[in-house]
Amino acid sequence: MIFQGTETYVATRELSVAVNAAVTLEKPLLVKGEPGTGKTLLAFEIAKALNKKLITWHIKSTTIAQQGLYEYDAVSRLRDSQLGDERVRDIANYIVKGKLWEAFESDEQVVLLIDEIDKADIEFPNDLLLELDKMEFYVYELQKTIRAKHRPIIIITSNNEKELPDAFLRRCFFYYITFPDPATMQEIIQVHYPDIEQELMDNAMKVFYNIREVKGLKKKPSTSELIDWIRLLNYGKHTAKELENVDLVATLPPYMGSMLKNEQDFTLFERLRRFGR
Numbered sequence: 001m002i003f004q005g006t007e008t009y010v011a012t013r014e015l016s017v018a019v020n021a022a023v024t025l026e027k028p029l030l031v032k033g034e035p036g037t038g039k040t041l042l043a044f045e046i047a048k049a050l051n052k053k054l055i056t057w058h059i060k061s062t063t064i065a066q067q068g069l070y071e072y073d074a075v076s077r078l079r080d081s082q083l084g085d086e087r088v089r090d091i092a093n094y095i096v097k098g099k100l101w102e103a104f105e106s107d108e109q110v111v112l113l114i115d116e117i118d119k120a121d122i123e124f125p126n127d128l129l130l131e132l133d134k135m136e137f138y139v140y141e142l143q144k145t146i147r148a149k150h151r152p153i154i155i156i157t158s159n160n161e162k163e164l165p166d167a168f169l170r171r172c173f174f175y176y177i178t179f180p181d182p183a184t185m186q187e188i189i190q191v192h193y194p195d196i197e198q199e200l201m202d203n204a205m206k207v208f209y210n211i212r213e214v215k216g217l218k219k220k221p222s223t224s225e226l227i228d229w230i231r232l233l234n235y236g237k238h239t240a241k242e243l244e245n246v247d248l249v250a251t252l253p254p255y256m257g258s259m260l261k262n263e264q265d266f267t268l269f270e271r272l273r274r275f276g277r
Helices: 013-025 039-049 074-082 099-104 126-134 166-170 182-192 198-212 223-235 240-244 263-275
Strands: 029-033 054-058 070-072 095-097 111-115 136-139 144-147 153-158 173-177
Touching: 013 029, 013 039, 013 173, 029 039, 039 054, 039 111, 039 153, 054 099, 099 111, 099 136, 099 144, 126 136, 126 166, 182 198, 182 223, 198 223, 198 240
Parallel strands: 029 153, 029 173, 054 111, 111 153
Antiparallel strands: 070 095, 136 144
16 A cells, blocks of 8 residues: 555655555554645545545544543433333444544454544543554443454544643654745646646746735635635636736636635735835
8 A cells, every 4th residue: 555646646755655654564654744734634535545544533622532522312211211101121222433443343354534622621642642642542331441453544634723741742753844846847737737728827826826925915826725716817807917917916717705815915915006116
């Protein structure tokens, strides 16, 4: 099993090496990078390339590690006992399996995505150390240990909103997805728009990278936003010639709302236009 990207996902050589190293070492792959650089999509493409089932666990600020293992639904059991339901005799009927349990009990190796782990409480990664290391956990209500039939390929993404504990980092293989250079970006665009006119793509990329270089931007446009912008350019039948005249001062590109996502950045460009800088 070797990952080298897919028809719809351009993986650099360094990223492919990182994925295959994590699989070989049987360690979770911790992926960081700017929002919109394809961290989450990577897990989907790995599953597709290796022909494996994908299990996704999207982390929120309220998520706790126990939810990934299992939850005991005591409220439902109490309600059923009041109604005289025979199901209450077996506590297993009220154990809700989490994403790790689902991955562990699979008859075939799966890809498990733990998405945006840094959104949760700082203790969240530490609470998963044993389970990710030993590939097992104990269910107290059932008095039994759940062990992984096959060690899943684990992809963990982070947007760097919080620092992750050292003990957790030691158990991961780390890779930072750098922002694509123009050559790699051209490959990505051609994957999504194989028939795009070369001049239109070149001029669109020039405008895009110029916007990213503007000092003071709160949020620089990402790869996914460039893809959306090109889609709008095609929809509006804009030409390469029109983009040649864009200088970000006297003339702004069309559909700026697809690339700038907050009022501070719009205000910044208005100031640049006002002062002719």
